[in-house]
Structures are given as structure tokens and as C-alpha cells.
Amino acid sequence: MPAESDCTEMLDSETKAVETPEDHADELRLWLRLLTCTTLIEGEVRGRLRQRFDVTLPRFDLMAQLDKAPDGMTLSDVSKRMMVSNGNVTGLVERLVESGHLDRRTSETDRRVQVIRLTKLGRAEFRRMAAEHETWIADLFAELSPKDVRELMRLLAKTKASAQKSAARRRP
Amino acid sequence: MPAESDCTEMLDSETKAVETPEDHADELRLWLRLLTCTTLIEGEVRGRLRQRFDVTLPRFDLMAQLDKAPDGMTLSDVSKRMMVSNGNVTGLVERLVESGHLDRRTSETDRRVQVIRLTKLGRAEFRRMAAEHETWIADLFAELSPKDVRELMRLLAKTKASAQKSAARRRP
DNA sequence: CCGAATTGTTTTAAGCCTAAAATGTTTTCC
DNA sequence: GGAAAACATTTTAGGCTTAAAACAATTCGG
Numbered sequence: 001m002p003a004e005s006d007c008t009e010m011l012d013s014e015t016k017a018v019e020t021p022e023d024h025a026d027e028l029r030l031w032l033r034l035l036t037c038t039t040l041i042e043g044e045v046r047g048r049l050r051q052r053f054d055v056t057l058p059r060f061d062l063m064a065q066l067d068k069a070p071d072g073m074t075l076s077d078v079s080k081r082m083m084v085s086n087g088n089v090t091g092l093v094e095r096l097v098e099s100g101h102l103d104r105r106t107s108e109t110d111r112r113v114q115v116i117r118l119t120k121l122g123r124a125e126f127r128r129m130a131a132e133h134e135t136w137i138a139d140l141f142a143e144l145s146p147k148d149v150r151e152l153m154r155l156l157a158k159t160k161a162s163a164q165k166s167a168a169r170r171r172p
Numbered sequence: 173m174p175a176e177s178d179c180t181e182m183l184d185s186e187t188k189a190v191e192t193p194e195d196h197a198d199e200l201r202l203w204l205r206l207l208t209c210t211t212l213i214e215g216e217v218r219g220r221l222r223q224r225f226d227v228t229l230p231r232f233d234l235m236a237q238l239d240k241a242p243d244g245m246t247l248s249d250v251s252k253r254m255m256v257s258n259g260n261v262t263g264l265v266e267r268l269v270e271s272g273h274l275d276r277r278t279s280e281t282d283r284r285v286q287v288i289r290l291t292k293l294g295r296a297e298f299r300r301m302a303a304e305h306e307t308w309i310a311d312l313f314a315e316l317s318p319k320d321v322r323e324l325m326r327l328l329a330k331t332k333a334s335a336q337k338s339a340a341r342r343r344p
Numbered sequence: 345c346c347g348a349a350t351t352g353t354t355t356t357a358a359g360c361c362t363a364a365a366a367t368g369t370t371t372t373c374c
Numbered sequence: 375g376g377a378a379a380a381c382a383t384t385t386t387a388g389g390c391t392t393a394a395a396a397c398a399a400t401t402c403g404g
Binding site: 228229230256257259260263264267282283284285 | 389390391392393394398399400
């Protein structure tokens with residue numbers, strides 16, 4: 001089990017002869033644990049949203065984005081913020097307009113663009129849900145000390161930056 | 173902006189008169205960051221799997237579970253491990269049997285149970301993909317030091333435990 | 345032994361999600 | 375001005391996902 005180059009930066013990885021396949025088991029385990037945590041919490045939140053408010057998580061997430069943007073957002077903005085595909089947003093918005101939570105209009109200055117906003121109803125319902133949602137999250141993370149929270153924030157920021165760089169390396 | 177009880181453990185929260193709504197903004201930010209990291213990495217892995225191997229992430233994940241279980245698993249086992257619904261696994265397995273990656277048979281001792289295994293083809297293809305997958309993960313986490321990785325592992329373990337307790341409190 | 349719970353799986357109905365192609369609009373740049 | 379590139383959104387086709395109900399087989403308690 002060769003674990004020699006665990007910490008080396010290997011700036012010349014391009015030209016290096018790869019004879020000893022590196023051991024990335026730790027990173028793999030970390031990724032699986034990260035995924036487990038997210039899946040666990042996401043499932044819990046999804047279930048509570050459905051039970052308490054009969055709303056789906058994606059609908060809640062979309063409304064959360066709009067609640068932070070009183071002047072509305074374009075579909076593209078929403079799509080980028082939520083990190084989901086464009087087509088996904090189209091359908092989600094359709095259903096939320098249908099149910100009276102969203103208002104959608106074509107931009108005056110650019111007829112390609114659709115601007116969406118929360119309706120009065122949408123905003124009221126979201127605020128009500130968000131207040132309770134926040135307590136769920138607090139409860140789910142209850143065993144972490146404030147120091148743990150800070151430290152996790154720091155390390156996840158580093159993780160995000162690392163992943164973004166890696167993604168950019170592939171798709172420049 | 174009241175932030176007084178930031179660190180108190182509040183063991184008597186049951187009987188406490190809740191006059192000052194607590195501030196859980198930090199936990200909320202932490203959750204959003206956790207979600208962002210996972211979504212980012214998951215999307216990257218999904219795209220690479222599709223591009224390089226024309227395989228979906230759920231198929232890969234299911235094969236990963238089976239690769240660790242040479243004697244096969246029941247559908248329930250898979251469902252629990254992957255933290256997805258039973259019905260989800262049914263369809264996933266159907267398609268993987270169809271494509272020749274999985275073998276499925278009814279248990280001899282309990283006719284309710286379906287045992288699934290990787291076929292020779294399934295195992296070979298998975299191993300080929302897994303080797304490359306591991307390097308992607310390593311690259312995505314490349315900017316984290318070994319110490320960062322250890323620390324993240326520790327904090328995520330704590331997070332998982334916390335979330336599980338919270339979930340158990342609700343659904344005992 | 346037999347009815348009642350429990351367990352494992354599938355079905356159903358609805359919604360979510362993606363990648364890729366198609367459509368319509370605006371900008372860019374000769 | 376007009377072709378080409380870029381942009382915003384929708385459509386399409388297919389797969390994923392869930393919650394809840396239905397079905398089938400086993401186990402448990404009297």
C-alpha cells in the first residue's frame with residue numbers, strides 16, 4: 001500500500017511518469033461523507049416541508065431565491081443560483097405561477113427575458129414556511145458548537161473553491 | 173439584533189418562555205454552503221460520468237454499492253444504503269438488469285426477497301469507471317491539505333450524528 | 345394453527361431533472 | 375445594413391425520485 005506522495009504538490013504532474021498509482025481513498029471517503037450528510041438533511045427537510053406545508057423542496061428553494069430579490073429575477077438568474085438546468089426552472093415556474101405564488105412577465109426592454117417575482121400570497125406563504133424551516137435547520141445542526149460551525153464554514157468555503165477550480169480546469 | 177444566547181445549551185428549552193426568537197442564521201448559512209458544495213461536486217461527477225462513460229450517476233452509485241458486496245444485496249439493503257426510496261431502486265435495477273450489468277434472483281429461503289449482484293460485465297465496467305472516478309474526486313478536493321481532510325471528516329461525522337439524532341427525535 | 349402485524353417489493357401518480365435541440369431575440373462586427 | 379454569434383427560454387425525450395397504496399410472503403402471539 002504505497003502512500004508516499006500523500007502531501008506533495010506535484011506541479012509537474014503533466015510530465016511525471018505515473019508508476020505508483022496514488023491513493024485517494026481519503027478524499028473518496030470525504031466525498032461520500034459529505035454526500036451522506038447532505039442527503040440526510042435534505043431528506044429530512046423535504047419530509048418536514050411536505051408534512052407541515054404540503055410543499056416540495058424545489059418549490060421552497062425557488063421561492064427562497066425570489067424572497068431575496070424584491071425586484072424579481074430572470075429565469076437564467078434563478079437557474080444559476082439554484083444550480084439546476086434551465087428547462088427545470090421553466091417547469092417549476094409554470095407550476096408556481098399556476099398555483100398563484102409567482103408572477104411572471106416579459107421584460108419591457110428585452111423580449112427574450114422573463115422576470116418572475118413572488119406574489120403577495122407567495123411571499124406570505126414563504127415567510128411562514130421559512131421561519132419554521134430555520135428552526136429545523138438549527139435543530140439538525142444542534143450538536144455542533146459555534147466553533148464547529150465556524151470551522152465547517154471555513155473548510156467548506158475552501159472545498160467550494162477547490163471544486164470550482166477543478167471544474168474550470170475541465171471546462172475553461 | 174439580539175445575539176445573546178448564541179452559545180447557551182438551553183437544556184430546559186422545553187419549559188423556556190420563548191420571548192426572544194433565536195438567531196439561527198449561521199446554521200442556515202452552513203446548510204446552504206454544504207448544499208452548494210455537494211451540488212457542485214455532484215454535478216461535476218455526473219457530467220464526467222456521462223461524457224466519459226455514457227452512464228448516469230444513480231447507475232454508478234448503485235453499482236458501487238454492489239461492488240462492495242460480492243455475495244449480493246437485497247433491494248431493501250440497497251435502498252437503505254443509497255438513502256433513496258424503494259420504488260426508486262426497483263426501476264434502477266430493472267434498467268441495469270436490462271443492460272446486462274446486474275443479475276437478479278429471488279431468494280431461496282424467502283420468496284419476498286430479490287438478491288442482486290453485479291454481472292461479470294457489470295463488475296468490469298464499474299471497476300474501469302471507479303478508477304477514473306477516484307482521480308476526479310481527488311482533483312475536486314485537491315486544494316484541501318491532508319489536515320483539512322481529516323478535520324472535515326471529523327466535523328461531518330459530528331454533523332451526521334447530530335442530524336440523525338434530530339431526525340430520530342421527530343420520527344422515533 | 346390462524347389471524348394480525350410486519351417485512352420486502354412493486355405499482356401508481358405526480359413532479360423533478362438533465363442534456364440536447366429548437367425557437368425567438370438581441371448584439372456584434374464587418 | 376445584414377450575417378453571424380451570443381443569449382434567454384422552451385421543448386423534447388428519457389431517466390430519476392418520491393410518497394402512498396397495493397400486493398405478496400413471512401413471522402408473531404394467542
